[in-house]
Amino acid sequence: CSARPPAEEVLAEVEAFISQVETETGTEIVLYVLDDFNDLYPALDRFDRPRWERRIFLRPGGDWLIWQYTFEGDVDGVESGVDINVMREHSL
Secondary structure, three states: OOOOOOOOHHHHHHHHHHHHHHHOOOOOOOEEEOOHHHHHOOOHHOOOOOOOEEEOOOOOOHHHHHEEEEEEOOOOOOOOOEEEEEEEOOOO
16 A cells, blocks of 8 residues: 555554554553554554564574464464464563
8 A cells, every 4th residue: 555644644543543452451561562663654663562573593682472383383272384383471
């Protein structure tokens, strides 16, 4: 899509979503934001939340809570590849 909305507009919508989810659940969310989205809409700089990093086969640097290291995992009963994640010990 060549007509992308402005970053402030998108981030305001993300902020409203985060606020509503956290208010309804009483729990802080974990952000799963891919690099190409964050390059256009710097959500990771704006929202101070635990991070769910997607780095296929490469351990991420920095502060992350969950690391998705593959999308081709094997799980009994599932015919296609599945995401496999590692979670750090951390209190939210």
